[in-house]
Amino acid sequence: MIEQIIHSLTVPTRREILYLLRDGELTSSKIAKNFNISAPAISQHLKVLEQSGLVIVRKAGTKRYYRIRREGFGELKQFVDQFWDDSLLRLKEAAEEEERRKHESND
Known part of the structure; x- marks a missing residue:
């Protein structure tokens, strides 16, 4: 849907x-x-x-x-929220990985 x-x-x-x-x-x-x-x-x-x-x-x-039909937008909102949450999580993981690499290269 x-x-x-x-x-x-x-x-x-x-x-x-x-x-x-x-x-x-x-x-x-x-x-x-x-x-x-x-x-x-x-x-x-x-x-x-x-x-x-x-x-x-x-x-x-x-x-x-x-x-x-306002309820029709509920599914869209859930999708966007999940997409946004997943994107932020991937960005956070990438930033943490980059930070880890910097520390490893400095050691």
């Missing part, structure tokens, strides 16, 4: 859609008005965001309302 989330965030239009939804629910037509691309293209972007678990759609009659 994390791969799907990351993939969906690689497209600037999708990130902009999420930014628009940060304050609440919007219809697909209101979202589309913010872009110079076709309504079907916006619908496709919204579908990808929905499939990745980052947005929720609510149907009311003929309208579709989209909002951010």
Whole structure:
């Protein structure tokens, strides 16, 4: 699932859609008005965001309302936290190894 989330965030239009939804629910037509691309293209972007678990759609009659699914970002946060922790650990180990080598060369 994390791969799907990351993939969906690689497209600037999708990130902009999420930014628009940060304050609440919007219809697909209101979202589309913010872009110079076709309504079907916006619908496709919204579908990808929905499939990745980052947005929720609510149907009311003929309208579709989209909002951010905040829980969808939890998995991304866990991934980033783990990636960051692992990177810091590797950096710490490399620094310790370099320090050990300096001491060994001075002895």
